[in-house]
Amino acid sequence: MLRGRDIKRYGYDWAGQWLIYIPWHFPYQFDESITGASEKAEKAFKEQYPAVYNHMLEYKEPLSKRNKAETGIRYEWYAMQRWGAKYWEDFSKPKIIWGEISDKSKFAFDFFGEYIPEATSFYMKGECIEYLLSALNSSVSEWLFSKVGTTTGVGTIRWKKYTIEQLIVAKLSTEQLNTHLAAFNDLKVGKMSITDFECFSNKLMYDVYKLTSDEIQYIENQQTV
Structure with a gap:
C-alpha cells in the first residue's frame, strides 16, 4: 500500500504499509454459485490464510454488527461491505500514480499493482501510459499546470484530477x-538514470510541441523560480 508521501517522480518508496482487501466470499469470490454468506468460504479462508484470518477474528464482534440486513447474510462477517466488484481488478493493473499536493510534478509508474487508499492520491490507466507518464512529468506540463492548477493556502500546487484533465x-x-518505449524500458531495468530519462523526455516534448529555443529557455527558467 502506498501513501501520497511515498510517491516520487518516476518511482516510490514503500514504507512497509499493508492493506487487507477481502471481497465477498473470499477466497471463492469468483464462484458465482455462492449467493450468500458462505461457511465453505470462511473455512477456506481460515485454512489458506490463517494469519490474516486470525487477525480479522480479533475484530469479529464489531465487524458482525455492520449493516445487519447484509452482514452474515449476503456476505461473510469478515468481508468488505462494498468491495468494488465492477472495477477492483483495475487497481492491480500497471498504472500511473500521484499525490495531490506537491511543489513539483511527481508522477510514478506502478508495475506491481499497489493500492492507494488515501483521498489525496490518485491513479490512471489506459493506452500509451509510459509516454503519458513522461508527458506529465515534463517541464512543459509542469509549466502548463502552473497556469491552470490550484494551490493550497500556503502556495503548494494541488495536482487535482479535473485540472490535470486540462x-x-x-x-x-x-x-x-x-x-520512447525503448528509453522507458532502459529506465525500468536500470540502464538509464532518471536524470538522463528526464532530459530525453523533455527534449521529446520540446520537439513534439515545436518549441523555439527562446520558448524552451523561458519554460526551463520557470522551473528554477
Whole structure:
C-alpha cells in the first residue's frame, strides 16, 4: 500500500504499509454459485490464510454488527461491505500514480499493482501510459499546470484530477512512441538514470510541441523560480 508521501517522480518508496482487501466470499469470490454468506468460504479462508484470518477474528464482534440486513447474510462477517466488484481488478493493473499536493510534478509508474487508499492520491490507466507518464512529468506540463492548477493556502500546487484533465498532451508518431518505449524500458531495468530519462523526455516534448529555443529557455527558467 502506498501513501501520497511515498510517491516520487518516476518511482516510490514503500514504507512497509499493508492493506487487507477481502471481497465477498473470499477466497471463492469468483464462484458465482455462492449467493450468500458462505461457511465453505470462511473455512477456506481460515485454512489458506490463517494469519490474516486470525487477525480479522480479533475484530469479529464489531465487524458482525455492520449493516445487519447484509452482514452474515449476503456476505461473510469478515468481508468488505462494498468491495468494488465492477472495477477492483483495475487497481492491480500497471498504472500511473500521484499525490495531490506537491511543489513539483511527481508522477510514478506502478508495475506491481499497489493500492492507494488515501483521498489525496490518485491513479490512471489506459493506452500509451509510459509516454503519458513522461508527458506529465515534463517541464512543459509542469509549466502548463502552473497556469491552470490550484494551490493550497500556503502556495503548494494541488495536482487535482479535473485540472490535470486540462493539460494538452501531444500525440506521438509510431516511431516516436517506439523510441520512447525503448528509453522507458532502459529506465525500468536500470540502464538509464532518471536524470538522463528526464532530459530525453523533455527534449521529446520540446520537439513534439515545436518549441523555439527562446520558448524552451523561458519554460526551463520557470522551473528554477
